[in-house]
Amino acid sequence: xxxxxxxxxxxxxxxxxxxxxxxxxxxxxxxxxxxxxxxxxxxxxxxxxxxxxxxxxxxxxxxxxxxxxxxxxxxxxxxxxxxxxxxxxxxxxxxxxxxxxxxxxxxxxxxxxxxxxxxxxxxxxxxxxxxxxxxxxxxxxxxxxxxxxxxxxxxxxxxxxxxxxxxxxxxxxxxxxxxxxxxxxxxxxxxxxxxxxxxxxxxxxxxxxxxxxxxxxxxxxxxxxxxxxxxxxxxxxxxxxxxxxxxxxxxxxxxxxxxxxxxxxxxxxxxxxxxxxxxxxxxxxxxxxxxxxxxxxxxxxxxxxxxxxx
Numbered sequence: 001x002x003x004x005x006x007x008x009x010x011x012x013x014x015x016x017x018x019x020x021x022x023x024x025x026x027x028x029x030x031x032x033x034x035x036x037x038x039x040x041x042x043x044x045x046x047x048x049x050x051x052x053x054x055x056x057x058x059x060x061x062x063x064x065x066x067x068x069x070x071x072x073x074x075x076x077x078x079x080x081x082x083x084x085x086x087x088x089x090x091x092x093x094x095x096x097x098x099x100x101x102x103x104x105x106x107x108x109x110x111x112x113x114x115x116x117x118x119x120x121x122x123x124x125x126x127x128x129x130x131x132x133x134x135x136x137x138x139x140x141x142x143x144x145x146x147x148x149x150x151x152x153x154x155x156x157x158x159x160x161x162x163x164x165x166x167x168x169x170x171x172x173x174x175x176x177x178x179x180x181x182x183x184x185x186x187x188x189x190x191x192x193x194x195x196x197x198x199x200x201x202x203x204x205x206x207x208x209x210x211x212x213x214x215x216x217x218x219x220x221x222x223x224x225x226x227x228x229x230x231x232x233x234x235x236x237x238x239x240x241x242x243x244x245x246x247x248x249x250x251x252x253x254x255x256x257x258x259x260x261x262x263x264x265x266x267x268x269x270x271x272x273x274x275x276x277x278x279x280x281x282x283x284x285x286x287x288x289x290x291x292x293x294x295x296x297x298x299x300x301x302x303x304x305x306x307x308x309x310x
Contacts, residue, residue: 006025006028009112010112015113018091019101019104019110020111022108027087033056033126034055034057035062036062037061039080040077040081053084056090057122058100059119075103082107082109089104089110092113092114092116093113094119131188135192136259140257141180142155142180143179143203144179145169146175147279147280147283150286152279153193154234156269160269161234163179168275170221172276176217176221176223184258192225230282232266233265234275235266235268235269237268263286
């Protein structure tokens with residue numbers, strides 16, 4: 001999805017099209033909704049690019065304000081509002097001034113109406129749709145699972161065993177989101193991840209090929225999208241002949257994605273290690289670190305050592 005159109009909003013929310021049906025495929029190019037308070041008072045910034053304006057949302061506040069004006073004054077205000085360059089005007093059931101509908105039809109301007117109990121909730125729902133189109137996005141080569149309610153990106157070079165450990169985690173009833181091509185977006189300073197549409201529900205297992213998780217493991221083990229909480233990188237034990245792994249693991253590093261940092265661990269892979277159990281333990285430790293039970297292992301060991309020495 002690369003273009004957000006008025007039609008997309010109509011389909012998502014079942015808007016009533018009051019006018020401007022011929023322009024239903026027009027693109028919305030700017031994130032956000034604008035409450036038309038300043039514009040209705042007559043304030044316009046002439047230097048602004050009229051081709052890149054936000055959609056307008058009008059409800060009870062705007063209705064109450066406009067009720068004090070004569071038909072002639074309202075006509076001028078609504079005409080200027082329509083000509084300011086916004087792609088669409090959305091009104092709720094709390095906006096009852098029919099003069100806007102009349103003027104919008106005169107100019108064949110896109111005007112949508114919806115019966116929604118809460119204007120603030122409607123705004124958030126619309127912005128959730130906007131996020132799918134406007135949120136900063138990158139694509140990474142990894143596997144994404146939801147483990148104990150935490151979204152975990154699993155990294156590692158080809159052949160390290162990312163897909164195999166994912167299958168093992170699914171046997172433990174953890175949820176599969178995607179493999180190989182993961183699309184990450186920054187929405188309101190939170191990271192979300194999902195599978196690339198081309199590889200949705202698919203995973204490649206060496207020796208078997210590409211399998212459809214929904215058919216092999218069941219649809220109940222698939223999660224279409226998850227918030228991302230941490231990253232785990234799998235690497236060969238004693239890579240380059242050197243064992244440089246952190247034995248205590250008390251210092252978690254962080255990795256940046258789209259300007260946001262998440263906890264990041266490097267886990268060595270060797271024969272006999274049960275990686276699914278290790279990843280479960282890492283997620284469990286993350287939850288402990290986020291809780292009031294978090295403690296510094298070095299300090300704990302020093303305290304115990306001191307107590308034993310007494």
